[in-house]
Amino acid sequence: MLSAAVRPTTRLLRFCQNTRCFQSAAATSSTVNAAEIAHFSRLSSLWWNEQGEFSLLHRMNPVRVHYIREKLLEATWEDQGEDARRVLESKCAVLTGMDVLDVGCGGGLLSESLARLGARTLGIDASESNIGIASTHASGDPQLSSSGNSLQYRHTSAEQLVKEPKRFDAVCSMEVIEHVDNPVAFLSACAQLVKPGGHLFLSTIARTPLSYFITILAAEYVFHKVAVGTHTYSKFINPSELISFFQTYRSSPSSSSNPTNSGHIGSDASPRPWITHTYAHGLPTRSEAEVRGIVYIPWSGEWKLMSRSSTPWGAVECNYLFWVRRPLDS
Amino acid sequence: MALFATPRSLARLRCRRRLFLRSFSSEHARDNDIVIVGGGPAGLALAAALASNPTAKNSLKITLIEGGDLSKIQDWSMPPNAYSNRVSSITDTSQHFLNKIGIWHYVEHARTNPIHQMQVWDGISGARITFDASEIPESNEMARMTENLNLQRALLRKLSDTPSVRVIQSVKVESIQREAGDRNDWPLVHLSNGATLRARLLVGADGFNSPVRSFAGISSYGWSYDTQAVVATLNHAPRGPFQAPNNTAYQRFLPTGPIAFLPLSPCTSSLVWSTKPHLAAALNKSSPGVLAQLINAAFRLPEPSFQYICKRLLEGVNSSEEIKEEIAFRERSDGISSHSAYASATSMISDGGISPDDADALPPLVISIQQGTIASFPLRYNHAESYLGEGAGSRTVLVGDAAHTVHPLAGQGLNMGLGDVDALSRCIIQALTHGGDIGSYTALMPYARERYFENHKVMSAIDKLHKVYSSTAQPVVWARSVGLEVVNELDSVKAALMMNAGASSRLQNANGWDLFAKSVGSLAGAASTSKMVGEMVGAGIQVLAKNAGERFFGRH
Numbered sequence: 062m063l064s065a066a067v068r069p070t071t072r073l074l075r076f077c078q079n080t081r082c083f084q085s086a087a088a089t090s091s092t093v094n095a096a097e098i099a100h101f102s103r104l105s106s107l108w109w110n111e112q113g114e115f116s117l118l119h120r121m122n123p124v125r126v127h128y129i130r131e132k133l134l135e136a137t138w139e140d141q142g143e144d145a146r147r148v149l150e151s152k153c154a155v156l157t158g159m160d161v162l163d164v165g166c167g168g169g170l171l172s173e174s175l176a177r178l179g180a181r182t183l184g185i186d187a188s189e190s191n192i193g194i195a196s197t198h199a200s201g202d203p204q205l206s207s208s209g210n211s212l213q214y215r216h217t218s219a220e221q222l223v224k225e226p227k228r229f230d231a232v233c234s235m236e237v238i239e240h241v242d243n244p245v246a247f248l249s250a251c252a253q254l255v256k257p258g259g260h261l262f263l264s265t266i267a268r269t270p271l272s273y274f275i276t277i278l279a280a281e282y283v284f285h286k287v288a289v290g291t292h293t294y295s296k297f298i299n300p301s302e303l304i305s306f307f308q309t310y311r312s313s314p315s316s317s318s319n320p321t322n323s324g325h326i327g328s329d330a331s332p333r334p335w336i337t338h339t340y341a342h343g344l345p346t347r348s349e350a351e352v353r354g355i356v357y358i359p360w361s362g363e364w365k366l367m368s369r370s371s372t373p374w375g376a377v378e379c380n381y382l383f384w385v386r387r388p389l390d391s
Numbered sequence: 392m393a394l395f396a397t398p399r400s401l402a403r404l405r406c407r408r409r410l411f412l413r414s415f416s417s418e419h420a421r422d423n424d425i426v427i428v429g430g431g432p433a434g435l436a437l438a439a440a441l442a443s444n445p446t447a448k449n450s451l452k453i454t455l456i457e458g459g460d461l462s463k464i465q466d467w468s469m470p471p472n473a474y475s476n477r478v479s480s481i482t483d484t485s486q487h488f489l490n491k492i493g494i495w496h497y498v499e500h501a502r503t504n505p506i507h508q509m510q511v512w513d514g515i516s517g518a519r520i521t522f523d524a525s526e527i528p529e530s531n532e533m534a535r536m537t538e539n540l541n542l543q544r545a546l547l548r549k550l551s552d553t554p555s556v557r558v559i560q561s562v563k564v565e566s567i568q569r570e571a572g573d574r575n576d577w578p579l580v581h582l583s584n585g586a587t588l589r590a591r592l593l594v595g596a597d598g599f600n601s602p603v604r605s606f607a608g609i610s611s612y613g614w615s616y617d618t619q620a621v622v623a624t625l626n627h628a629p630r631g632p633f634q635a636p637n638n639t640a641y642q643r644f645l646p647t648g649p650i651a652f653l654p655l656s657p658c659t660s661s662l663v664w665s666t667k668p669h670l671a672a673a674l675n676k677s678s679p680g681v682l683a684q685l686i687n688a689a690f691r692l693p694e695p696s697f698q699y700i701c702k703r704l705l706e707g708v709n710s711s712e713e714i715k716e717e718i719a720f721r722e723r724s725d726g727i728s729s730h731s732a733y734a735s736a737t738s739m740i741s742d743g744g745i746s747p748d749d750a751d752a753l754p755p756l757v758i759s760i761q762q763g764t765i766a767s768f769p770l771r772y773n774h775a776e777s778y779l780g781e782g783a784g785s786r787t788v789l790v791g792d793a794a795h796t797v798h799p800l801a802g803q804g805l806n807m808g809l810g811d812v813d814a815l816s817r818c819i820i821q822a823l824t825h826g827g828d829i830g831s832y833t834a835l836m837p838y839a840r841e842r843y844f845e846n847h848k849v850m851s852a853i854d855k856l857h858k859v860y861s862s863t864a865q866p867v868v869w870a871r872s873v874g875l876e877v878v879n880e881l882d883s884v885k886a887a888l889m890m891n892a893g894a895s896s897r898l899q900n901a902n903g904w905d906l907f908a909k910s911v912g913s914l915a916g917a918a919s920t921s922k923m924v925g926e927m928v929g930a931g932i933q934v935l936a937k938n939a940g941e942r943f944f945g946r947h
């Protein structure tokens with residue numbers, strides 16, 4: 062569990078900046094030169110080396126996808142009943158027909174999985190290098206490179222993307238929010254990108270003594286698993302903070318599916334917040350939002366999604382997943 | 392399944408969206424999600440297991456390559472009373488798996504035979520353990536003897552209904568290379584028909600000499616046993632009217648190796664006789680009539696007398712009459728009465744249908760050997776260092792004999808391979824539902840974790856058992872016989888030992904083997920020290936008793 066919160070993306074980003082500056086996005090430009098390809102191939106094989114320094118991240122990915130799948134099945138049950146849920150469950154590609162955004166896609170670990178599950182996937186990253194790495198890697202896989210543009214990468218940010226009209230059935234941002242300077246603005250941007258009835262998935266690190274010990278003291282200073290300065294304790298975000306954000310967050314009318322109608326929303330039709338009910342211990346109801354801890358089990362080398370009942374807070378002492386759904390009628 | 396004996400124009404130009412990739416990949420290679428090398432039981436079962444799952448069936452492109460002629464196996468048939476000489480005991484666990492993937496009902500059941508009991512004894516001391524299926528809860532058989540061809544044919548029949556799996560037969564894998572470039576390069580499999588397959592995941596189900604294992608750079612640890620297994624299909628009279636039917640497997644541990652008698656039908660059984668190569672060669676060469684007599688003697692004569700007969704055989708005594716004389720002489724000098732079940736030379740056919748009292752302790756007398764069924768195989772112990780390739784060998788995984796080879800004395804080789812296939816197919820399906828890359832190390836890691844130590848435990852228990860029983864040193868024999876009798880007394884230990892043969896959960900299996908390994912290990916440990924004999928036996932009993940206690944008090 063010691064290096065549970067390794068943040069490879071940032072580290073690699075630094076590494077990329079130190080080596081060589083990337084000129085143009087490999088995947089989108091038609092004037093790609095061989096040196097660039099070689100450069101990104103090298104970085105890509107580093108990033109995608111599953112037993113290399115990003116191994117923990119690679120191992121975490123199946124748990125994230127498992128959780129996304131689980132919540133989508135649950136939402137289908139909620140909206141359309143048991144039969145629809147079963148039909149979806151029997152399909153391998155549970156995301157077929159969905160538009161999914163991966164904010165801070167890094168080398169494309171989650172984006173590739175989302176695309177394999179059938180989603181029209183857009184991966185965005187603030188680092189041009191990461192976009193190069195992700196595009197290069199995906200292009201080597203015939204399933205991803207030949208399935209009709211289902212996986213795309215762009216060098217941009219959530220804040221920029223909001224300015225475009227496109228909205229998504231699901232927005233995912235894994236291990237990003239603890240690194241941004243203005244988490245409230247970041248959360249709002251992510252939330253605005255979600256279609257009504259759509260999903261927002263986040264994963265991050267709680268601000269607890271344990272997380273301080275694991276991610277900063279142990280990982281950065283004692284074991285040097287992660288470069289010093291990778292994490293800033295004060296930037297860690299607790300689940301209760303995410304919940305309270307969405308207790309007050311209302312979708313702005315302009316972000317609804319039909320922006321031209323925005324002027325007609327009257328005062329009593331003002332959209333409701335994403336989280337309307339919480340239990341006594343502060344947790345939301347399961348159909349609106351959910352928090353689940355994920356824990357690295359060193360002896361099995363796997364991450365484990367904690368059960369809902371493990372503690373009222375789902376064992377969210379360190380790494381956790383957060384899901385919230387935008388109300389259909391907002 | 393599409394059977395392509397000589398597939399033409401396999402190479403298909405793949406059109407890639409991104410121009411710059413051209414230089415990195417082999418344009419003429421055909422992309423596959425899974426390339427399975429080897430159409431033995433393990434390879435075919437993996438293809439069938441994946442084809443039986445809708446998720447895998449609909450999303451994976453699978454090609455299996457076999458160097459041999461599979462159409463012969465698909466059309467294989469034999470008269471009802473004739474049997475192939477390659478037979479395996481299929482455990483309950485394996486049957487459950489084959490049922491789950493819809494294979495078991497393609498197996499011709501009339502040609503299989505249940506084992507209800509196993510009798511195993513020490514060739515020197517005579518100490519004996521009996522395993523009985525009635526002692527296993529919720530199971531009426533310990534295992535089912537099944538011809539390998541019957542199983543392979545069932546797998547091929549199932550696959551013939553499955554167009555999503557392409558089977559290329561009579562085509563060999565000539566070389567395997569890593570794709571050029573330093574990106575996420577895939578293995579390229581070059582075939583003897585000139586075609587090249589590109590594999591997201593390359594599965595080595597290619598048996599002991601696994602070319603896939605060499606390509607992946609996985610080293611394999613092991614040794615040759617300096618032993619050959621002589622196999623044959625045996626004809627014998629049916630069991631007497633007051634005897635149990637032919638459902639008991641017999642195995643006698645001779646110092647040269649175990650000889651096993653495995654029932655196939657009321658009057659047919661299969662032989663697996665593991666012995667020293669020079670003796671195996673002599674047995675192989677001898678006429679069927681002589682071999683039949685030697686088999687009967689091997690189960691019956693006291694060890695020194697049998698050793699003497701073998702000596703005579705090696706000296707060139709090879710006529711049926713001479714051997715019969717020799718055996719009869721030894722029986723007389725050993726005081727074996729002609730009415731005893733231990734008499735073979737003097738009472739080849741039991742008269743009047745009344746069997747001797749001790750008949751159930753021995754297999755029926757072999758009358759003849761089916762033509763063309765005598766063959767022999769070298770035996771070895773081998774365990775790959777890893778089941779997953781890494782670095783330059785990434786995107787490869789091993790199953791079955793490619794990953795591990797064991798002595799057949801416990802009838803586990805094929806069953807372990809099926810266990811691998813079960814685990815690997817579940818692992819692949821799991822990765823698919825999570826959008827994983829099924830060739831990735833992360834996706835395959837759970838397979839290796841589930842199987843490696845599980846197999847290792849079984850393998851080392853079998854190996855220790857083989858070693859401890861090939862010793863003729865007096866103290867060892869004594870310790871061993873006492874040990875065996877202790878085992879016979881301790882029901883709980885016996886139950887544990889039987890788990891390997893019977894159904895039960897994977898967990899119980901593991902515990903059974905654990906215990907087995909420990910008990911046998913204590914005997915082997917005793918054998919290697921030169922302390923007082925009494926001390927050794929004492930230690931052995933202590934460990935056995937401790938193990939038994941642990942089981943009684945439910946510690947695990």
Ligand SMILES: Cc1cc2nc3c(=O)[nH]c(=O)nc-3n(C[C@H](O)[C@H](O)[C@H](O)COP(=O)(O)OP(=O)(O)OC[C@H]3O[C@@H](n4cnc5c(N)ncnc54)[C@H](O)[C@@H]3O)c2cc1C
Pocket residue numbers: 428429430431432433434456457458459478479480481562563564565596597598599602620622663768790791792793799801802803804805806807808
């Ligand atoms: C005497 C004896 C008795 C046994 N009894 C039992 C028993 O009772 N119970 C039990 O569970 N097990 C038993 N076993 C073990 C069992 O037979 C093996 O474990 C089992 O057959 C292994 O299956 P496999 O599919 O892994 O490998 P194999 O059966 O060896 O299949 C490998 C296949 O790969 C093909 N191949 C190899 N190289 C290439 C290439 N370059 N190109 C194309 N194809 C290739 C080969 O042609 C072959 O068909 C016994 C073994 C022996 C020797």
